[in-house]
Amino acid sequence: MIPTDSSSHSEVSWWYRDAIAYEGNLPDAPPLIGGHRFDVVIVGGGFAGLWTALTLLERRPGLSIALIEARTCGSGASGKNGGMTSGYWSRLAKMEALFGKEQSLAVARAASKAQQRIREYARDCGEDLWWRESGTLLVSVHPEHDTRAATWVRNAARFGVPETVSELSKEDVAGLCVSPLFRGGALFPDSALIHPARLARSLRRNALAKGIAIYENTPMVGLDRGTPNRVRCDKGEAIAPEVVLATNIGLTEIPEIRRHISMFSSYVAMSEPAGEFLDRVGWNGAEGIVDSRQFIRYARKTPDQRILAGWGGGPLAAGSGHRSSRLYGHGASRDRVRGLLGEWFPQAAPAPRVAASWGGGIDVSADQMPFFKTLPGTRVHYAGGFSGHGVNATCLAGQCMASLVLREKDEWSSLALCTRDVPSLPPEPFRYLGASAIRWGILAQEDALEAGRQPPMLADMLAALPARLGLRIGRR
Numbered sequence: 001m002i003p004t005d006s007s008s009h010s011e012v013s014w015w016y017r018d019a020i021a022y023e024g025n026l027p028d029a030p031p032l033i034g035g036h037r038f039d040v041v042i043v044g045g046g047f048a049g050l051w052t053a054l055t056l057l058e059r060r061p062g063l064s065i066a067l068i069e070a071r072t073c074g075s076g077a078s079g080k081n082g083g084m085t086s087g088y089w090s091r092l093a094k095m096e097a098l099f100g101k102e103q104s105l106a107v108a109r110a111a112s113k114a115q116q117r118i119r120e121y122a123r124d125c126g127e128d129l130w131w132r133e134s135g136t137l138l139v140s141v142h143p144e145h146d147t148r149a150a151t152w153v154r155n156a157a158r159f160g161v162p163e164t165v166s167e168l169s170k171e172d173v174a175g176l177c178v179s180p181l182f183r184g185g186a187l188f189p190d191s192a193l194i195h196p197a198r199l200a201r202s203l204r205r206n207a208l209a210k211g212i213a214i215y216e217n218t219p220m221v222g223l224d225r226g227t228p229n230r231v232r233c234d235k236g237e238a239i240a241p242e243v244v245l246a247t248n249i250g251l252t253e254i255p256e257i258r259r260h261i262s263m264f265s266s267y268v269a270m271s272e273p274a275g276e277f278l279d280r281v282g283w284n285g286a287e288g289i290v291d292s293r294q295f296i297r298y299a300r301k302t303p304d305q306r307i308l309a310g311w312g313g314g315p316l317a318a319g320s321g322h323r324s325s326r327l328y329g330h331g332a333s334r335d336r337v338r339g340l341l342g343e344w345f346p347q348a349a350p351a352p353r354v355a356a357s358w359g360g361g362i363d364v365s366a367d368q369m370p371f372f373k374t375l376p377g378t379r380v381h382y383a384g385g386f387s388g389h390g391v392n393a394t395c396l397a398g399q400c401m402a403s404l405v406l407r408e409k410d411e412w413s414s415l416a417l418c419t420r421d422v423p424s425l426p427p428e429p430f431r432y433l434g435a436s437a438i439r440w441g442i443l444a445q446e447d448a449l450e451a452g453r454q455p456p457m458l459a460d461m462l463a464a465l466p467a468r469l470g471l472r473i474g475r476r
Contacts, residue, residue, distance in 0.1 A: 011328060014270040014356040016079040019197035022128075023205070028072055032215040032236040038066045040405060041231050041238040043220050044246035045069030046078035047196075047390060048383045050203040051398025052244055052405075053212050059402055065212045066238050068231060070219035070250075074200030077248045077390065080360040082268060082310045084288040084300055085118060085391035086136050086191035087111030089164040091369075093155045098367055099416040105159060107369075107415055114396040115190060122194060125206070129198045130303055134286035136191035139173055140183040142449050145292035149186035164190060177283040179344045181291075181450070193288055193300050196391060220247075225378045242405045245382040246397070249322040249361040256375060257382060258320060259424045260366055262435055265314030265327040266388060267337040267359040274352035275305040277341075281348045293450075294442045294463075296388075297340055307352060309340040312388050313443060314359060318432035327361040334359065362388045366423035372400040373418065381405060385422070438462050 020026075040056060042049045045067055053065050067073075088095065088108045095104035122131035140146045149167045156165045168176075170184045208214055215233075222232035223243070231238045245251060252258045278284070278301065288300040295313025302308065314333040317324035334357050342351040365371060365385025370393045374381045381404045383397040396417075403413035412418070425431050441462025448455040455463075 011358055012075055013080045013197065013268070013358045015083070015195060015197035016075050017356075019074065019079065019195065019201045022198060023201055029069075029208070029214040029216040032066075032068060032218045032233050032238060034236045036066065036213075036236065036238050037064075037228075038213070038238060038240045039063045040065045040242045040244065041229070041240040042067045042244040042246060043231060044244075044248070044250070045073035045204065045214065045216065046076050046246065046248065047200060047203070047394035048246035048386075048397045048401070049244070050200065050207055051395050052246060052383070052401040053207050054203065054210070055398040055402040056405060057210055057212065059406060066240070067207065067212060067214045068218045068220060068233065068238060069214065069216045070247075072216045073204040073214065074197050077360050077362075078200040078394070079197035080268065080358060081196050081266075081388075081391060082288075082298055082300060082308055083130075083194050083196040083391065084136060084191065084290075084298065085115065085194055086188060086389070087115055087392050089156065089161065089188055089190060090138065090152060090186075092159050092161075093151070095369070095416075098369065099420065101159070103416040105161075106411075107417060108161075110399075110412065110415055111392055111396055112190060114392050114399070115192070118194070118199075118392070118395050119192070121202075122199070125202055127198065127202050129202060130195035131192060132194075132286040132303070133192040135187045135189040136288045136290060137168070137173065137176060137185055137187050138290050138292065139179075139181075139185035140292045141181045142292065142446075143183070144449070146183055148292060149184060152186050164188065174282070176285055176287055177289060178281050178347070180347060181344055185292075187287070191288060193286060194391065195302075199391075223380070225375070225380055227379075229378070229380060241379055243380045244401055244405065245380065246401075248384070248386075249317075249327075249363045251363065251382060251384045252320040252322055254375075254382070257384060259427070260371065260422045261385060262364045262366075262425060262431065263317040263322055263324075263327065264312070264362045264364050264388075265316070265330065265333065265359055266310060266312045266362050267314050267330070267333040267357065268308060268310040269334075269338045269340070269354045269357040271307045271309075271341070271352040272355045273305045274307050277345075277348055277352045278305060278307070281345045293446050295439075295446075297344075299341065299344070306355070307341060309337055311337040311340065312362065313439065316432055316435055316439065317361065319428045322361055328359045330359060362386075364388070366425050370397065370417055371420070371422045372397055372404065373422070374404055434465075438465055441465070
């Protein structure tokens with residue numbers, strides 16, 4: 001059912017409304033009432049929690065598993081994103097700087113296995129999840145960004161995987177989609193599109209059919225770590241030796257995890273059907289498009305000829321304030337994303353009408369890579385830091401989290417995503433104030449450059465700070 005809470009942080013997406021209608025407005029799962037014991041309790045009913053539950057049951061069919069969701073499965077970040085699923089081939093060099101060459105390849109290949117699992121699930125589940133494979137087009141929108149495509153190609157060749165990317169000229173890009181801003185780019189063929197909320201709701205139905213206990217409208221109000229652990233909810237508790245936390249920015253409520261995450265926000269707009277507009281810009285394929293700005297802008301088509309436009313540069317929230325309306329209801333960010341198609345394709349005006357827009361929080365890790373870990377001295381495991389790239393990485397998380405829960409030393413638990421020391425961010429309030437200032441600097445700099453103006457000196461200084469401090473800000 002559609003959540004009825006009218007608070008700003010609980011607005012639902014177009015994706016979620018469509019998915020609920022597609023499945024026939026099924027009733028919510030019951031809330032948790034009273035005390036119950038399980039082998040594993042998973043907190044969070046999005047992609048990461050659902051994939052973890054299903055993977056655990058595949059590996060150990062006899063496990064008793066409960067999944068607890070504060071609202072309804074798929075109504076949070078998993079049902080609000082752009083539905084662009086891709087691995088980590090574009091990040092080989094950045095991962096090499098973090099993990100080394102061997103582990104970078106291991107992570108990228110593991111993500112390709114996750115991509116294959118999503119592909120097979122979409123093919124075999126018997127539902128129309130709007131799976132489309134034409135790759136992702138990364139386009140340059142400024143001369144300073146023009147060399148990135150050639151760098152990706154060189155890195156792929158150096159790593160022995162030249163098939164994972166191809167460089168495109170300005171003319172090649174225009175053959176796929178015409179914009180006066182697009183200067184050239186690169187195509188990553190392993191990427192795909194999906195209807196994210198239909199995927200989440202399908203995973204939910206699959207989990208219920210396999211006997212996984214799902215409790216919706218059941219927020220966790222406390223966690224007592226021990227042997228066993230106790231997950232306390234407002235009307236009951238779930239007791240288990242193994243607990244998995246998969247709550248996106250809700251992880252900031254855990255002090256040991258909070259220092260590794262910044263809470264950024266992303267805003268999305270879905271158009272009305274726009275077949276004539278798509279014809280005018282020559283966008284005939286199913287490629288997702290991502291631009292080269294630090295706070296990325298992206299767009300994708302749907303099978304019914306809508307266009308979704310998104311922007312990863314919304315405002316931050318401080319500390320554990322993951323319910324801040326700045327993450328969900330920031331008017332300036334909503335206006336910016338609603339105007340994106342007009343900015344990219346001015347020659348095809350008027351831009352299509354917007355049917356719906358929404359925002360949501362992003363758990364950006366200090367090194368912009370996800371992490372799958374266990375709290376020291378406990379059997380409480382957590383998955384976070386997806387940094388806006390969660391559709392693929394949450395499926396990868398399901399494998400890694402299952403290995404951690406089952407104490408299996410395998411290809412998943414040996415990945416750097418599980419074994420590395422995750423960098424910490426500065427403490428509050430310096431984290432929020434500093435990141436907000438840098439965000440302003442990057443936005444002011446990139447807006448000026450794109451408009452052909454000289455950026456303010458202060459913007460240039462602030463935008464340069466992350467590199468000087470060894471930090472990563474934004475989505476690049």
